[in-house]
Amino acid sequence: MTYTKHSTRIPTPAHSKRPARNFYQLILTLFAFLFASPAFAYSQHSELEELILGVVGSTLVSIVVVIVVFIRLKRTFLPRLLLSLATSLLVFPLCLAGSMATSYVAQQVYKKQSEETAQQLEAERQQEWQNNALRLATCDGNDQQGVEAALATGTHSAETRQRLLLECIIPKTNQAALRSFLQTTLKQEEDKSAYCNYLNPVLMSMNTSLLDVFVEQKLSLVCPSNTYYGNGPDKPAPSWWELLSEKKDDTGPLLKTLDYLKAHDVNMKFTTSKLSMLSLAMDKANADVIIFALDAGLDPYAVFGDEQARTPAETWVLQRHSFSDLGSYSTPDLQRLQARLRELSAAEANALARKQLYASNLQAVEDGGASLLKYLLQRGASIKQLNQGGTGFIQGGTILTKELQAEIDQLNDQQLQDFICPETRKGGTAYSLYLDARESQNQAFVSYLKQRHMPETCP
Template sequence: MPYLYLLLITLFTFFFASPAFAYSQHSELEELILGAVGSALVSIVVMIVVFVRSKHAFLPRLLLALATPLLVFPLCMAGSMATSYVAQQVYQKQNAEAAQRQEAERQQDWQRNPLRLAACDDADQQSLEAALASGQHDVETRQRVLEECIIPKANQAGLRSFLQTSSQQEEDKLAYCNYLKPVLTSMNTSLLDVFVEQKLSLVCPSNTYYGDTPDKPAPSWWELLSEKKTDTATLLKTLQYLKAHNVNMKFTTSKLSMLSLAMASANVDVILFALDAGLDPYASFEDEQTLTPAQTWILQRFSFTDLGSYSTADMQRLQTRLRELTAAEANALASKKRYSSNLEAVEDGGGGLLTYLIQRGGNLKQLNQGGNGFMRGNTHLTSALRAAMDKLNDQQLQDFICPQSSKDAIVYSLYLDAREMENQELVSFLRQRHMPETCP
């Protein structure tokens, strides 16, 4: 059999080596396996055809047949993958075009929606009330119209109609919250007046988790404090409005308060507002490992910039309103486990913070309690941190590296921890100070 004849058979058949998988959604591995199986089957068929149809003697014919897969298999695999790729590109293009057509149809339907026309284009109060009263528009449609038309136009009459319809058509007493949340986000107090007029609470449960519980949900107005691009003056005006209408500014969850959220944003004006509202920056949360706002502030002061940073002027403004930590608060700060290995986040490696904690009366036996406090064996020993530790006398340094053990806990040794972590700079320092490797 001429080799050209063999090649034509192969080129004709390799397209069948990629069956339905080329036109359906499979992973790359599945396609490769199916392509290999299809290519192997075609190779076997061609090999049998060559062996049967060849006019050569038995041995040359056998060798020719056995050599056939060397040509057929790679051609089949190439054809299989090429067919799959082309088919997938066509499939994706068709899907994209179909999605674009559907989106265009949805947009056209939306532009012709009677509720939208009444609220956005016609701005006809009677038509709006009639469209709402028809009951033909679900909550999602009404909320979209509210966000696209009522809120941008500050349409109090329109919002009033929405709220009245909601109270008549929705059994859930908190159904109006779907409208309150976008109004809060807009921070338009003239629209909030409508809720007050209707005697509706300005506090609705948030969809964001703040360490709250189902029986004590965080308020949706907290979400305003997490917005990064919010104008501070507008935000303060909205917060003042909420406070004036008896919204509880002191609400807390197991992990957060308005003040801690303000601290996280590093917005001094909002922090001062929270302090004026009576929030206690030193109060602990139910979650014992959560920093108090005052402890967060101390870390910010010592350049833990991942917690927020301030200008020099803002730091001075805030410092005048906050006292320094007590010894107990300093010890508690050091023992917050989630900051035990975070000293790399500050330029001086924690030297300034360590000096501060000691100056505030922090118990050296408790600063590293249980190995979960200020320092761990893998902590980088910066020059500032080394200088702070070098100021300790031998007994103080020994107390620091051999902290008081927690109840039923294994005795912790910073020296041994540093050796296990292969922290040579810390090991060398402790060796130079003749510190004991093990702790009593």
Template sequence: MSSECKKIIPDYHMPALSPETQQVRTNILSLLRPIFRLLFILSSVTLSSQAFAAVSVSNTRLDELIWSVIGSALLNIVVMVVVFIKLKKRWWQKTLISLSIPLVFFPGLIFCSLMTVEAVNHVKQWQSQRENQRIEAQNERDWLKNFLRSAACEGEHARFEKELASHRHEQISKQRTLEECIIPKASVADLRLLLADLQSDNQDEAAYCAYLNPVLISLDTSLMEVFVEQHLSLTCKSQAYPNEQFDYTAEHRPPSWWDVFARKPHPPADRLLPALRYLQAHDVDLKRIVAGHSLLSLAVEDSNAAAIHFALDLGMDPNDPLYQSNALSPAETWVLQRFSSQHGASSSIAEGNSIQARLGEMTPAQAEAMAGKLHKKVNLDMLANGGADLLAYLVNSGASMRKLNRGGSLIFGNTPMSPELQAVLDKLSDAQLAAFICPEVSEYDRDYPLYANAISSANKPLIALLKKRKMPETCPAAQK
């Protein structure tokens, strides 16, 4: 630089730091140095835990813990060696300090490692869900553009026939086309083509059931006629109800037309009844009872008044002994519904009264049979007034008191009783109440003395009632 410039530009120099300032800087650096080291360790364990998670062949918690422990142990060893080498102290002091490092850092490293693995797993799951959603959305867009579907949905029969003849569509596409387009549009001509295509490519005699089942659920008799034209049975295997246990013969398979009752809400009568009459006219056995179910029982469970009356008009017996002994008959199911807390929610008062008029009241024998099933089918939570109305009805119908509370079916010793239920119990005669609190015991049921259990459960209202009635606290020998 020229001398002129030197004269113009002053020669600045960094002023020398005072000893106090240098000491402060040294102290600050000494404080920051372990913090930076800790951050380095944490970042290292983060990277190592991700690597271990990637190496792991399983995503179980045990594997993650094992890999986290291994990674943390290796990092602790590295830190111990570095501290031992770098620390300027006596060898025994460096050894003690190095050995104490795992006590401080090892649990934290494992925790950070597990949290990192958990975060990585959540990110992977989120990415997987996003990718699955993207694929599903793309598949749905592709499906909407499917030529077979568009031809059926747009009512272009000639194009549908051409697409079907091309043999480039998979069976799943044909099934979706049937359910999404042909059935809603009631396209008889397209269903004929689809059924003929299926029968030409499949030797299984029951293959047509894949098409019949959704048609039956639709209750469209014009589409059912296509199967009748081909002399195909209108009874296939149900998809909603299981086969009778250990029996898979055709007569013990729930029929596919039952599946209409598995759909909610139940179909309106103006669609259901014509379909049932059509099935009856084409030799479908509507009175079949399989695995404790029938047209009548399903209709009662569904509170479908129109179907109940139809089944009764067929001559179905609501107390038929063919209903399984451990299942409730339609008449028993209706009694439970009458006294349930939800009674009237799915049917009007007029419908309920009409059903009751057809089914009639229980005879003593029927009430006795139902009393023997309550311990498997009933709990107070589902009954109105804590079970008081049902208990009073069965008692008045002639049911045995020794069966009514078998196994604590109506009242457990720790059950909070409603005032209505207490009133019903208090109206029982001494003999009836004694039989109720010491119910019948079978070889498969545990003994359940009500008074003794009320005492062990500290049920004060029940204890007070039984004490007022001077009932014995213990039952006689188990009654078989």
């Protein structure tokens, strides 16, 4: 008898499939957090705010997951607790990463939409501007009747007229349009200085043909400047000073404009408490404008209301003695100016020495101020006043260059003592350059004064 061996397949109990199925369900649920995370994406917030919101939201979801897993798992207490906590470590970064990624995508979409909207609005604005009746008459057709008709409607703002001034009237020297704009402004604006919004750009263009329109309308060519020149509101600087703000290679148009202003009774000698046309030109080392200002009668030696402000002549002296941060000149310009400017008197040399405005620049002068010191002494400056009050020529922190030391070496012992122990100003305290150098830890200067056997304290 033959026996046949049959294999018998024992069915897997249903409860044994549950762990695997539960595991896959868990993985699928965790993956779904990447898509649920947009609830924490707020593209209108800052990155920090979004991060905080993402962390808070991810933490709340993680807490829910911990609770659900702890309840659903059929295990003993400790394994259930450990597995639920471990699950949160996976859920939290997944949820946070999804939140921030979705937020980034939302931001990019929002940014693109905003850019498209802005471009569309700009295109519409440009189209509206191109079809503006006043612009068409002023810029394209040069139609004076059209300009007057468009202005008569009263629908064109001051900003529109200002834009047309810059884009069309000035480049095309359209006197007729400018005249109509000015007349409209004078009628519509209660502020009688509103025309200055037209004058200042015309001045900067240096177009004297357009300035003729202001003269014809009997309007002043002097308007307050928008640039601060250290002046108070009771005495504002004129806007034509802005022409001097930069040194120009071709000064022809500038000089022509200045001549025009002078010929129409503009006060070339106007000064604030610190500045004049001449000092502005000197600060820019603009030789042509300096000559113009001198011919106009400005005094380079006149002291300003603010006694600490440099006079043009003082600036000139500093420029000649290597203070290049104040401007420099070509050799022909130096010769031209030197022929028009005298040397400082003893009182003026003392005044320059007492001004602290250049003291900090001694560090930038190659010789440390040696040539300037020599000049001041030659001009008769009082050696006992050069460092008066500790705010004069040399201070304790001044670098003792070879050139400066060589110049000080020319002083005898009494002169050097007078130099380091200056006169005391009325009501002031005694000053010692030696002690100042020590406090400033200027060892080179201290060693030099020791070598010269100078007293540490002043009598």
